[in-house]
Amino acid sequence: xxxxxxxxxxAGILACSxxxxxxxxxxxxQKQNQSLTSLSGVQDLQSLLDNFYPVNTYDPSAGEISADNxxxxxxxxxxxxxxxxxxxxxxxxxxxxxxxxxxxxxxxxNVYRANTVLxxxxxxxxxxxxxxxxxxxxxxxxxxxxxxxxxVAWVWALAYDETTASTDLGIPLRLDPDFNKPSVRAxxxxxxDQVISDxxxxxxxxxxxxxxxxxxSKSAAYGWLARAYLSMRKYDSAxxxxxxxxxxxxxxxxxxxxxxxxxxxxxxxxPEVIFQSELAAWAVLFNPTAKMDSTxxxxxxxNDLRKIICFSDNHDGTFSFQGSYAGSDYIAYPFNGIATDExxxxxxxxxxxxxxxxxxxxxxxxxxxxxxxxxxxxxFTATDATDALNKILSERRKExxxxxxxxxxxxxxxxxxxxxxxxxxxxGQLYTLPPNDPRYAxxxxxxxxxxxxxxxxxR
Numbered sequence: 001x002x003x004x005x006x007x008x009x010x011a012g013i014l015a016c017s018x019x020x021x022x023x024x025x026x027x028x029x030q031k032q033n034q035s036l037t038s039l040s041g042v043q044d045l046q047s048l049l050d051n052f053y054p055v056n057t058y059d060p061s062a063g064e065i066s067a068d069n070x071x072x073x074x075x076x077x078x079x080x081x082x083x084x085x086x087x088x089x090x091x092x093x094x095x096x097x098x099x100x101x102x103x104x105x106x107x108x109x110n111v112y113r114a115n116t117v118l119x120x121x122x123x124x125x126x127x128x129x130x131x132x133x134x135x136x137x138x139x140x141x142x143x144x145x146x147x148x149x150x151x152v153a154w155v156w157a158l159a160y161d162e163t164t165a166s167t168d169l170g171i172p173l174r175l176d177p178d179f180n181k182p183s184v185r186a187x188x189x190x191x192x193d194q195v196i197s198d199x200x201x202x203x204x205x206x207x208x209x210x211x212x213x214x215x216x217s218k219s220a221a222y223g224w225l226a227r228a229y230l231s232m233r234k235y236d237s238a239x240x241x242x243x244x245x246x247x248x249x250x251x252x253x254x255x256x257x258x259x260x261x262x263x264x265x266x267x268x269x270x271p272e273v274i275f276q277s278e279l280a281a282w283a284v285l286f287n288p289t290a291k292m293d294s295t296x297x298x299x300x301x302x303n304d305l306r307k308i309i310c311f312s313d314n315h316d317g318t319f320s321f322q323g324s325y326a327g328s329d330y331i332a333y334p335f336n337g338i339a340t341d342e343x344x345x346x347x348x349x350x351x352x353x354x355x356x357x358x359x360x361x362x363x364x365x366x367x368x369x370x371x372x373x374x375x376x377x378x379x380f381t382a383t384d385a386t387d388a389l390n391k392i393l394s395e396r397r398k399e400x401x402x403x404x405x406x407x408x409x410x411x412x413x414x415x416x417x418x419x420x421x422x423x424x425x426x427x428g429q430l431y432t433l434p435p436n437d438p439r440y441a442x443x444x445x446x447x448x449x450x451x452x453x454x455x456x457x458x459r
Contacts, residue, residue, distance in 0.1 A: 040124075041124060041130075042121075042124055042130055042133045042134050042137050043133070045116075045117045045120060045121060045124070045137045045141075046133065046136070046137045046140075048113050048116060048117055049113065049114075049117060049137065049140045049141060049144065049215075050214075050215070051113075052214060054106065054109060054110060054113070055110060055113070055144065055214075056214050056276060056277045056278065057277070057278040057279075057280065057281075057333050058106040058107075058109075058110070058280045059107075059148075059151055059277055059278065059279050059280060059336055059404065060103040060104075060106070060107055060151050060152065060154075060155050060279070060280065060404075061103060061279040061280045061281075061282050061285060061334075061404075062087050062095070062096075062103045062155050062442055063154055063155045063404060063406075063407030063408065064279055064285060064334065064336075064402060064404050064406065064407060065084065065087045065088055065282060065284055065285065066087055066088070066090065066407055066422075066433075066442070067406040067407045067410065067422075068293065068406065068410070068420075068422045068423075069292070069293055069296060069321075069397075069401055069402065069406055070285075070290040070291055070292055070293060070321070071290075071291055071293065071424060072088070072284060072289055072290065072291065073291065074426065074427050076284075076289045077426055077427070079283075080283065080284055081097070082094065083095055083096055083097050083102075084282060084283065084284050087442070088284060088424070089424060089426060089431045090422070090424075090431060090433045090437075090439050091439075092439060092443060092459040093443045093446065093459065094443075094446070095442055095443050095445070096443075096445040096446075097445075098445065098446065098447040099447070102445060103155065103280060104152075104156070104444065104445050104448060105445075106280060107148050107151065107152050108148075108152075108172075108174065110144055110145075110148045111145055111148050111149070111174050112174070112177055112179065113141075113144065114141040114142070114144040114145035114148070115141075115145065115174065115175065115176050115177040116177045117137055117138070117140075117141035118138065118141045118142070118145070118176075119176055119177050121134065121137055121138045121141070132207070135205040135206075136205065136206065136207060136210075136215070138205050139201075139202040139203075139204075139205025139206040139216070139221075140202070140206070140215060140216055142198045142199070142201050142202035142205070143198070143199065143202040143206065143216040143220065143221055143224070144216075145198050146194075146195050146196075146197075146198030146199040146202065146221075146224065147195075147199070147224045149171065149173065149191060149194055149195045149198070150192075150195045150224065150227070150228050150231075151404070152171045153170060153171050153188070153191045153192065153195070154231065154407065154408040154411075155407070155441075155442050156171055156441055156442055156444055156457065157169060157170050157171055157188050157191060157441050158188065158411070158436075158438075158440060158441045159231075159408075159411035159412055159414070159415050159436070159440065160188055160192060160231060160232040160233065160412070161188075161415060162232075162233075164188075165187065165188040165189035165192070166187055166188075166189045167187060168187060168188040168189075169185050169187070169188070169441070169455060169457060170185055170186040170187045170188040170189070170190055170191030170192075171185060171186065171191050172184060172185055172186070172452075172454065173186045173190065173191065173194050175194075182452060182453075183448075183452040183454055184454065185454050185455060192228065192232055195228050196225065196228055196229075199221050199224050199225050199228065200221075200225065202216070202221045203218050203221045203222070206218050206220070206221055208248065213269050213273055213274070213275060213276045213337075214275075214276050214277075216275055217248075217274065217275065218248060219244075219245045219248040219249050219274050219275075219338070220274050220275035220337075220338045222241045222242075222244040222245035222248070223241070223242075223245045223274055223275065223338030223342070223343060224338065225237075225241040226238050226241040226242040226245060226343060226346050227346075227405070229241060230346055230349075230350075230412070231408045231411075231412055232412075233412055233415060233416065235349070235350045235353045235354070236350070236354075238346055238349075238350050239346075239347055239350030239351065239354070242343040242344075242346040242347040242350065243347055245274070245338070245340075245343045246340065246343050246344065246347065249274055249340060250340055250344075251271040251272060251340055252271070252272060252340055252341065252344075252366070252367060252370045253266070253270050253271050253272045253341075253370065254370045255305040255306065255309055255370060255371050255372075256305065256370075256373070256374045258305070258309050260305075260308045260309050263328070264322060264324070264327055264328050265309045265310070265322060265323070266309065266310075266323055266324070266325060266327070267327050268325060268326055268327030268328075268335070269327070270325060271340075272325065272339040272340045272341050273325055273335075273337060273338075273339050274337070274338040274339060274340065275337045275338040276325075276326075276335075276337045277335075277336055277337040278326050278333035278334060278335055278336060278337070279333060279334045279335075279336050279402075279404055280333075281333050285334060285402065287312065287320040287321060287322060288312070288314050288318075288320040289320075290320060290321065291314070291318040291319070291320060292311060292318070292319045292320060292321060294318075296397070296398070297311065297319050299394070299398065300398060301372075303372055303373045303376045303377070304371055304372060305371055305372065305373060306323065306371055306398065306399075309323060310322060310323025310401070311323070321401055321402055323401065324402060325337070325339060334402040334403070334404070335402075335403065336402075336403050336404035336405075341367055341399055341400075342399075342400055342403070342405070344363050344364070344366060344367045345363075345364070345367065345392060345395065345396045345399060345400070347363050348360045348361075348363035348364045348367075348388075348392045349389065349392050349393065349396065351363065351388075352382075352385050352388040352389040352392055353385070353389060355385045356385075357382050357384065357385055357388045360382070360385075360388045360389075360392060361379070361380055361381065361382055361388055364380055364388075364391065364392055364395060365379045365380055367395075367399070368380060368395065371399075393413070396409070397409070410422070410440075411440050414435035414436055415436070418435070419435055420435060421433070421434055421435065438457065438458050438459060439459070441457045442457070443456060443457055443459065444456060444457060
């Protein structure tokens with residue numbers, strides 16, 4: 001499928017712009033060159049947030065490229081650009097193409113978009129008839145900024161560590177649309193404080209049910225807060241927000257109802273999806289270039305329907321992933337949005353860490369029975385909290401493939417002593433990434449450092 005014809009409608013109500021990188025930049029340039037008086041109403045601001053391509057499909061992919069769920073053959077490696085090769089092999093620098101179309105610039109483009117809305121929303125007169133629209137625009141902008149800052153931190157900052165967060169290098173927290181102000185790196189603590197502040201502030205403004213899943217809702221904000229706190233290893237808070245999310249939406253998709261031969265086998269906007277967003281498209285993640293880790297693939301039980309639904313046979317002894325919740329976009333745009341399956345796993349993990357084995361296994365089994373062949377599921381059991389945690393983390397990895405979560409999971413779990421060592425063999429050469437290595441905070445694009453004079457991540 002060509003990205004040039006990718007269109008998503010919002011139930012005939014929203015006009016989602018068909019805008020690619022240059023078109024998006026042109027659109028934003030027009031907005032920033034116009035006087036503020038041209039932003040005459042809430043709908044003008046909402047239109048900035050309803051631009052589907054940049055807002056919902058350009059989330060940072062570098063963490064997923066760096067993670068260990070897949071590998072590429074040497075022949076495919078030779079066809080990748082130098083920047084992708086460097087990310088894939090955990091090089092120290094030269095990771096991102098200069099200019100306006102890389103993970104960093106796409107993310108901060110959305111921060112600028114959110115700040116433009118937030119800077120103007122209070123200047124627009126409200127009437128009783130448009131209060132809900134005003135709330136949605138402001139809440140959506142706070143949501144967008146909070147989740148974007150979080151994803152930037154996952155890629156370009158070290159794992160959150162409460163003992164060092166007040167001094168570790170975080171990310172630039174740009175909080176207004178004045179692009180003439182210099183960028184300054186906050187600390188990791190300040191970064192996560194801002195993420196949590198934005199997401200919490202969005203909740204009372206967002207609706208329980210959006211007019212379409214490409215717009216955020218209260219449950220979507222709860223889901224991102226659960227992700228934020230999980231990545232901080234603040235498990236009581238992660239439990240709270242995963243639970244809040246599931247209180248509003250706990251639907252699960254029964255994989256027995258799916259057709260493994262369908263293309264794609266799992267539809268977008270399926271019953272588990274709470275908020276639809278996708279990772280930016282980079283060729284190394286495309287099916288079939290990305291080959292599944294063979295040990296990971298072999299870990300699926302033969303009665304686990306994910307083994308036949310979520311993978312395609314490349315007929316050369318390898319398998320590629322096809323289980324994305326991005327529907328027909330999965331080849332190029334992996335789903336990384338909020339879904340109920342992830343929240344069940346997050347809540348289960350947090351239960352296990354609190355020692356509540358019964359509740360932990362109940363959440364895990366509630367999910368897994370929907371993944372197993374009908375009538376053949378034997379509920380998971382655990383001898384103690386450690387056994388429960390290990391089983392939940394194993395299923396988390398198998399369930400959340402290519403969701404943008406594995407990289408930050410490795411970072412946080414290595415802080416817990418998991419000792420996960422990443423390895424790749426490329427043209428006979430072994431590349432490794434040991435736990436807590438400085439390269440887990442990727443190098444900021446060189447042109448950004450040159451222009452801003454910010455401190456680069458230590459290498």
